Amino acid sequence: MGSLARPALVARVADVLGRRLTTVIAEAGYGKSTLLSSWWEMAPCAWYTADATDRDMPTLARQLADALRLRVPELRSGLARAIRGVSGPDADQPAHADALGSRLAQVVHAHVDGDLILIIDDVDELGSANPSARLIEAFCRHAPPRLHLVLAGRSRPLFPVERLRGQGQLLELGGDQLAFSTAEVGELVRQRLGVGMTDLPERLHRLAGGWPAAVILAVEALRETPRASWPAVLDGLDRTRTPLFAYLAEEVFAHQSASVREAVGRLALFDQFTPDLCDAIGMAEARSVVTDLAGQSLFVETRQDGSLALRPLIRDYALHHLPLPTSTARELRLTAAAWLARTGSADAAARMLLAAGAPDQLARLIGDEGATLLAAGHVATVLEACRAIPDALRTAAVEQVEGEARQIQGDWKGALACYERAAGGREALPAPLARRIGLLHYLRGHVDTALAAYRRGLEDREADPAEMASLLAWTATAHWLRGDVAACRDLAAQALAAAEACGDRRALAAAHTVISMLAALDGDRRANDAHYLLALRAAEEAGDILQTVRIRTNRASHFLEEGSYPQALQELEVAVRLAELTSFANFHALSLCNRGEARMRMGRLDEALVDLEASRDRYQQIASDMVAYPLSLIGELHRERGNLVQARAAYEEAVSIAEGSGDRQALGAALAGLATVLVGDDPRRASEIARRAVGAGTGLDYVVALLSAGWVAAVAGEREEAARLAAAAAAEARLRRDRAGLADALALTAMSAPRPGREATQHLHEAASIWRDVGNPLGEAKVALALAALETGSGTSPRRRVAEHRLEELGVHAHGAGGVAAGLLALVGGTESATLRIESLGRFAVIRDGEPVRLSEWQSKRARELLKLLVARRGRPASRGYLMETLWPDEDPEKVANRLSVALSTIRGVLDPRRTTSEGHLHADKDAVALNLESIDVDLERFLVAAAEGLASARRGDLVTALPALEAAAAAHGGDFLEENPYDDWAITAREEARAGYVAVCRALAAGASKASDPEGAVPHLLRILEIDRYDEQAHLGLVSALVGAGRHGEAHRHYLNYRRAMDDLGVEPAPFPGPQAPSKAGPGAGGSAFRKP
Template identity: 45%
Template sequence: MAVRATGAELAVVQALATAGVGAGLTARLTGDRSAGIGQLTEALRLADSVGDLGLAAWARINLAAARSGVAGYREAVTDAAEAVELAEVAGHPSMLALALAVRGAGLARLGRLDEATADYERSVTVHQRIGSAHIALPLIGLGQLHLMRGRDSLSRAAYEEAVRVSEPRGNLFALVPALAGLAVVVARVDPTAATALAERALELARGPHAIVARCALGWVAVSVPDLPRAARLAAEAEDLARLHQDRAGLAEALRLRAAAADGDPQSARQALLEAGAILREVGARIEADRVCVLVGQLPGAGAADRINARVAAARLAEAEVVDLARAGPERQAAKVVVRTLGRFEVRVDGHPVPTSAWQSRKARDLLRILAARRGRPVSREQLAELLWPDEEPGRVGHRLSVLLSLLRGVLDPRRRGPLDRYVVAERASVALDVEQVELDVELFQAEALLGLRRFERGETTLAQDILGLAEQRYQGDFLVDDPYDDWAVPVRDEMRRLYLRVVRALAELARHRGDQEQAAHQLRRALDAEPYDERTHEDLISVLTSAGRYGEADEAHRRYQRAMAVLGVPVRRTR
């Protein structure tokens, strides 16, 4: 319990605490972050010892800011939250406004964007009420959040206001990041003006802010584009980030390095993987997901990288974060989409291909056969047998060539790409290029198998996300609207079995987290796809019974009995 100090004692402790904060800030500027946190921790101990709430809040604000500087965002949020409470109790609005801004910064890094926005907006309101000059800090935070969510006009307005209020007072602590943030926003419409803003930020920057300024100027260079300059700035920012023990700054510099690695996807990948590892380690979830998306967009990205990118993109969309796509060479989004799970559909440039565009049903059948092979070559002889089963394969070679021409015309009606962009025809075989064509059955299989591997390894959160993608992609059995083609049956059966494994795994994950409703939903979906799976019947009855839903459990048991009766199999005693 703190003991109320005398006036003289309080003055001494205040002086010592002030010295501690000053020493901590100096240590941060010179790159000795650990020493800075040590000095600030001692300042906090001294402030607490005298029971001065304002002093205690002030010490926590500075310690939280220092922890954020070394990417200790969780601890920073805790310290800042305590500072908010102390400032509210003490009735100290200036401390409250600062504490809210610092907590908002930590929450934003942790991906808790709505909470961060609320803190920043409340901080702005308090600053405005008391006429504080420190209002630039929450404005910068709002500018960053608006930028992440694609609200460029709001972002620019926040940064411009931060520049306006900090510039007359020479407040470089706020002016430099405000100029840097403004430069990144402006670069999208006026690279020349953005360059001037970023260069001014770099001229004024001192200590860790030099990392922010160099990265901003580097992103502007990417937009010009001037990639050699961007690469130099990235290298300088990396060196400074290591000097100042700034892990978040290092991750940003690495992302910039990837953006400057034009034509070298391997170097870009290496930089992005290092950046992603740093961001995941410090808990910067949103930034880590953005890096993950970029890795999946690199030329030559593997199936796992592309799936992880889709999972990350889904999380970003849920958080209302736009894919700024500012870094790295990117794989162009597929212009041709082929849907085979459920009703067959082809989309080109986002528009469905009408039946009239095919000119020949055989051309459509050719695409369906190639889709069933999922990128693996099919011999011309086999294609001839499947398309013209009653004729000699040697007599239909010309017809196959005509169908290939028709198919290519459907997939690339404007002839914008090379002849074999979507369909690769060799002398003896033909294949669909699944790197250029988005084929749902191929994506479903890759997502399902990766998700099941994660599930078997006990990586429940990642497994849930990936398996959820696979479940959503499965819109029905393979080519269900053409059920009589024998060549489609093996793929249809294989994908249905895989789908059952996916929904059963999702049901198990739901049971593990105590969500019996979701578990029952998944098991019912499994039974809709395969009504005679005995184990699924038993699991559904068990889930409903455990949830106390005895009427539904009884109905599930009757459904089980009917299914087994069809098979002539005796019903086992359910769990």
């Protein structure tokens, strides 16, 4: 058939290169595939035609990666292996789809310079509101500007597109655009029938409605009919009650030979075919008939892979109007299946046997070829086949294949059931089956159950050497976790010997990993390094993603212990990405936890908190007691910031969980941290907890425990004990090559000296040098503040102000450190700008003459609560009746009036025990009480005043004045107002006012950094907004833009995923992935300010 020029449609289609998404939505027969094929000449193009198996999201991801690989060869790397690998036992399918779609888009972005079109045809096969649709959406929204996604199908798009439409990033082609115009029908009539200007085109267009398939069949029917009979054919079209296409097809087939009709009837059984398949099923003159049909292109189309297929409407017509006897159809399918299996197309053979309804042959095929099918990525086909095999035909081989398929999908519960059925109740198992069952339990955190399963395969004398080596290594790992070092050592040696003998890379990776873990226990860093390198090399050569993630995460822990933070972060970036792609929840959570720790050690507190909270949430989703580890680090991060209330809450939760699980390592770290945040209020309890931490053993956190006990002693004034513990910590840190621990021990030594002098200063300078070498700006800044305090006392020297400013830049509440700090900062004292200070942003504390008032001095909890309430009133009088009702609800006012007076007297005694202020810190009469804000420095007031001044200056355009005021406001904000009173109604107004002010300040500072072409500087401010409100869309998109502008593309995509999930919670369609933000040209009144430092 000749080609029909369609200039109007071509002009419309040319716009595809200017849009992120193009949808081609029309019923069958509108020429969607023909149109899509024409785009190969517009730009480099990748094409995939979906089918029902792609409703399994990992299958679709593998197919898309294969399609893209022709244009993006870099997809042959670890990403492709991750997509083809096993999914974790707690796979969150939407999150998994997001991670895969995002990563595919990132790889394309990194390696494609020009335009690239990805066409996904027959998207209706995927369904909607499922992980496969989510994968396509993620790929679309993360796509770089020059990647253009085309979705073709019969129904509306798989995901919301209103925002894309509103932003001009969507091109929509429907039946109206694809339908033939009257002029185009006229050209077709001229080409095929040789007829010029008649009313025939107009009549055909009216009858068919411009439907291309119907128009072409009508023209073909007329071509096969004498011209004198054309009116009768057209009249028949007008009068027919049968579907138009069926009528036309009957007209066309009536003029075809019997061999063509028979061929079409038989070929309708197959989704696709080749001449060789036609020979195999015994079609007479198959090659010539198929060649003729393909040449006409009326009935047959050529697929992208070179195979042939009946056009969908023709196939549908043949199945309904040219049906074969059931027995004939079944025999043809069985013959085709046998031929396909012999020629290496086991996937197509399985689908043919499913269609034929042959479970016995299907069971044999899955038993023989199941492992090959899984290795090729045909997971969905294998599972469909296994579901079709009745219990009577299910062999152990079938059960094991289905178990592996379910494990790949992340259905580990279903996989375990399959494996147990394969075990058949036997105590002794084949080594491969024992390892698979044990690993499922191990990755769930059920170590004892895993060990019992591993033992069932250790006596397999016929095991493949590689399988036995792997089983020995994983069994040794389980013993390591249980603390049975002797058994671990014996099995690890056997595993390594067996792995080296057989040379299997997976087995070698597992064996070297457990040997490395033993070396860490022994304190042998050199052996630890060497074996981890060998393990990593073996795992990567084997393409074993699970072991690669595990090894990189463990190596990062080793680097963290040594203070090699950049190296740790480098390992963890890879580990986190791979863990996201494979949905191994426990390793994903662990790698996030370790990355959060690395970022915290590097002074990136805001980014660290994002990681640590994500780790905590992931562990909580799978109900893992390992959540104690990120909780302990969250406690440390809040402690470093000066948010001691939040720090204490996190530490106490970590202690509770670790005690319940018996995890001594997690317990020691949590106890050590908790002691340091309690010592300011309760030195005796802090000392007891610190001794418990030290007594937890000499494990990985022993140096931390010694230092905790030392800081507790120093803050409590026990300098001699603190010095002893500092010396012990320094010796242990040197032995373990723990540079961070050594730096902290040197600082403790300096601050424990009875009379700080030159030697103490030298210790601090040495500590600062170590922190500088390891890349920990937070440690360096704390030591700088300590040096300034030693040399100038607790005043406000320029050196001290510089050190405090540096800490504040890092997110630490450094003003008046002694009252709201732990560890080193608790010993440097506060500034003396105010004799009396109240801290209410974060922890509540009264700071009197530079020292915090301890809980024991209050004597009355009600008095302390009353002062908090008065602070919340912000100087406004509160009636005595209101105070009594709030503090003593449901009690007789006459009885509690005296209690209120006693509480007020207690407050006066705490604020001014020597009664040195004549005007008093409280204004009280018989009706009302108020706090005298003129005589007390309240951080809430200081913050709100600085925030208002800074924002007002920015709105006026006075940017030089705005910056220091806004920075001062940000420094004064130590956390939410009265964090220890989250549920009291009287605190809500002040809390919301402070939050709103802080968000406005952070937004203004971020805008200023953007204006100054400093996207990196905007990041922490935007993260702090999201810490307060995770649904702030402006902050989310600003953060992604800032990260792109800073060249941190991987992190930008990860934060964009967080944004999409937040919008999902709200039922809001997300905006597409943004590019780098241009410096704002809007004035301060446009929602923020923009300035650079003078």
